[in-house]
């Protein structure tokens with residue numbers, strides 16, 4: 001049977017909503033009915049929950065798949081759930097789940113991904129792949145490619161943020177440059193944002209959803225629960241179906257290339273950007289030439305490449321200067337660390353590689 005959702009023809013934003021976990025039949029049906037009233041067409045619910053520690057609620061298992069079937073029959077909504085192994089795939093297919101997604105812990109594991117891809121050979125069902133927990137775009141692409149090779153025609157990516165030891169307001173740091181890179185590498189791959197797992201709390205959901213729309217993401221997967229505070233998993237990040245509607249109607253939907261407007265002003269501004277970029281390139285080249293000469297000096301005088309005191313003072317000076325500019329400390333820190341790394345690479349080449 002051909003699935004109704006065509007991931008290759010999405011009307012933005014595609015919305016997938018439903019509870020983090022299927023808990024009871026009543027909770028599942030109640031959630032679905034409320035979402036259907038709000039006009040949501042795709043219902044999500046976790047049946048098997050990968051939890052960091054044992055003795056947490058790990059999902060109701062296959063029993064919940066019956067409830068998803070009732071959701072389809074009663075509301076006409078399509079259903080989506082996470083599969084993490086071959087058994088889950090077969091069970092979900094047996095019960096007619098419409099859309100599958102692969103979680104972040106699974107997409108980080110090429111063996112698990114290959115087994116799932118093999119189990120899906122010859123099946124025509126949309127499959128969405130969450131980014132791996134670690135910020136590695138290659139791993140994410142690899143997971144998608146394994147499914148592509150297995151013949152899955154309707155593929156999509158879900159951005160759910162990345163684990164980090166860094167203290168952050170987010171549960172999983174968005175690292176937007178990673179989904180942006182995925183879009184560059186796989187321009188036709190639909191990308192759906194999962195603000196619930198990025199934020200880990202309700203407060204930030206709206207701003208992250210708006211940002212995803214402004215980055216031209218194709219859709220949103222948002223966790224909803226009829227009584228979020230009573231949810232058996234991830235209570236703090238779930239919202240009610242009514243709050244979901246409020247959130248969705250607050251979003252401003254912009255397009256990448258609007259019809260019928262003159263681009264003259266934009267082109268003038270882009271001309272300026274191109275000039276500045278050329279200047280940046282020329283300056284960086286000159287800076288690396290100086291680094292090469294320093295490398296030669298250090299080689300001749302038996303000095304180490306890394307000079308911690310000098311590096312510390314450069315970084316500190318520019319971080320302090322950034323306060324009087326429109327450049328953020330975070331940006332300046334990243335920029336100078338990248339420059340320093342490249343400078344060290346140049347000196348290493350001069351010292352140890354070049355004859």
Ligand SMILES: C=C(O[C@@H]1C=C(C(=O)O)C=C[C@H]1O)C(=O)O
Pocket residue numbers: 291294305306307308310311314339340343344347
């Ligand atoms: C260029 C030098 O070598 C290294 C690179 C630096 C840089 O590119 O700014 C600074 C300190 C060193 O760790 C240097 O010693 O001055």
